[in-house]
Amino acid sequence: MHQVSETDSGGEEDASHPLWSGRERVLRRETIAIHGGHRIDSATRAVATPIYQTVGFGFDSAEHGAALFDLTVQGHIYTRIDNPTNAVLEQRLAQLEGGVGALTVASGASAIHYALANLIEAGTNIVSVPQLYGATYTLLAHLLPKQGVTSRFAHSDRPAAVAALIDANTRAVYCESVGNPAGNIADLEGLAEVAHQAGVPLIVDNTVATPMLLRPFEYGADVVVHSMTKFMGGHGTTVGGGIIDSGNFDWAREPGRFRMLTEPEPSYHGVVYTKQFGQAAFVARCRTVCQRNTGSTLAPLNAFLILQGLETLPLRMERHLENARAVVAFLRSDRRIAWVNWPGLPDSPFYPLCHKYLGGRGISLVTFGVVGGFEAGRRMFNALRLFTRMVNMGDAKSLVTHPASTTHRQLSAEEHRKAGVRPEMIRLSVGLEHIDDILADLDQALSASEGRTSMVAATESAVAC
Numbered sequence: 001m002h003q004v005s006e007t008d009s010g011g012e013e014d015a016s017h018p019l020w021s022g023r024e025r026v027l028r029r030e031t032i033a034i035h036g037g038h039r040i041d042s043a044t045r046a047v048a049t050p051i052y053q054t055v056g057f058g059f060d061s062a063e064h065g066a067a068l069f070d071l072t073v074q075g076h077i078y079t080r081i082d083n084p085t086n087a088v089l090e091q092r093l094a095q096l097e098g099g100v101g102a103l104t105v106a107s108g109a110s111a112i113h114y115a116l117a118n119l120i121e122a123g124t125n126i127v128s129v130p131q132l133y134g135a136t137y138t139l140l141a142h143l144l145p146k147q148g149v150t151s152r153f154a155h156s157d158r159p160a161a162v163a164a165l166i167d168a169n170t171r172a173v174y175c176e177s178v179g180n181p182a183g184n185i186a187d188l189e190g191l192a193e194v195a196h197q198a199g200v201p202l203i204v205d206n207t208v209a210t211p212m213l214l215r216p217f218e219y220g221a222d223v224v225v226h227s228m229t230k231f232m233g234g235h236g237t238t239v240g241g242g243i244i245d246s247g248n249f250d251w252a253r254e255p256g257r258f259r260m261l262t263e264p265e266p267s268y269h270g271v272v273y274t275k276q277f278g279q280a281a282f283v284a285r286c287r288t289v290c291q292r293n294t295g296s297t298l299a300p301l302n303a304f305l306i307l308q309g310l311e312t313l314p315l316r317m318e319r320h321l322e323n324a325r326a327v328v329a330f331l332r333s334d335r336r337i338a339w340v341n342w343p344g345l346p347d348s349p350f351y352p353l354c355h356k357y358l359g360g361r362g363i364s365l366v367t368f369g370v371v372g373g374f375e376a377g378r379r380m381f382n383a384l385r386l387f388t389r390m391v392n393m394g395d396a397k398s399l400v401t402h403p404a405s406t407t408h409r410q411l412s413a414e415e416h417r418k419a420g421v422r423p424e425m426i427r428l429s430v431g432l433e434h435i436d437d438i439l440a441d442l443d444q445a446l447s448a449s450e451g452r453t454s455m456v457a458a459t460e461s462a463v464a465c
Helices: 029-035 062-069 084-097 108-117 134-147 159-163 188-197 273-294 300-332 351-358 373-383 413-419 435-449 455-464
Strands: 101-105 125-128 150-153 170-176 202-205 223-227 241-245 337-341 365-370 399-401 425-429
Touching: 029 084, 029 300, 084 101, 084 241, 084 300, 101 108, 101 273, 108 134, 108 170, 108 202, 108 223, 108 241, 108 273, 125 134, 134 150, 159 188, 170 188, 188 202, 241 273, 300 337, 300 365, 300 435, 365 373, 373 425, 373 435
Parallel strands: 125 150, 125 170, 170 202, 202 223
Antiparallel strands: 101 241, 223 241, 337 365, 365 425, 399 425
16 A cells, blocks of 8 residues: 655655645645545545444455455455554554554554564563663563563663673564653664664654654664554543554565564465565564454544544644643742753753754653652642643643552562652653643642642632632
């Protein structure tokens, strides 16, 4: 299926895109977020992408069904494998990230699992930076080892630390472009270089940055995963994940290392993915082996809702960042705050990488420590009123979590340290509300962290009575 990228060109008009003129043109990400992968429905002329809420799709004949299952013709078979609504979202994701293809799945966790499961087998290993989301760390540290796959965590996110752990049994290097909740920015170019020197791909979780701030493929990454539950959906209504294939990695470079892609696949009619699908071999196997046989499928209605979110992603990211900058300035000037971690600050160790990869714009996640340690952080967390206490991020609403007692609660003190989680840490996902209301809520909650009630909170309480 043809993908229209930002710099794609072709001789003939491509009906898959309403703005295509037949001449070379550049489609910006803001445009792709609205139009990418979209076609006016041929049967009804519907302008919005229809929700194809169906289990399966009819075959013209036995021969047609056989060709579909042999992957020799394009078409839809069963929604567990693919669906027309999902296909529009997949094309849009691939275009936004600059890849050759994408697969949508039921959650971000599924996307991470499938991207790794597509390459690993018992006796192999994954090398990862230490700063990971709690559930991702649990997958690598506890679940995969029970299936015979070792996870090796570098002592830092520096490329040299990662390179030291790669060996002949390594199948991928893994990182988050922006660590959640640590707020570190990975040196994607450096990590890609050490991964490729060792003959393995770099897989990047780009959830926090989104393709509006960063496209990892431009810095050498090979596979990108997203929790579309977050910024892409943007409204806290829909769980979903995505896997995007750059098409750039040479899976046949080392014979036998990635034989699941370069040798006949016994679970799917002996197809050789690199021969059948060329550059899109990785994502094709994700779909027909991982998703087909384990079924973590994104519902078509959820795909439709995420498509609606994507249309406003560029605008929402601008407001997220504008509000985040104001929150950081407020926190930095407050005596009740012990420290603030935000990569856009000149004294941040990630400031140079923020400029290299994010254009200096920073991120909408802000982590900080409350003076007084764990108990003070817990009191502030409990006192917030406008901020919603939950473990999501990237919502239009401002969200807050206390990682030490929620997302990373299951980890040991040493694992907390490696993941960049401190007892007093608060993580904010700064939303789209008016900045004055956001700052007022932070102020009254900080007063509560000291065991006092702010003037604003006291007045509100009196009025309520």
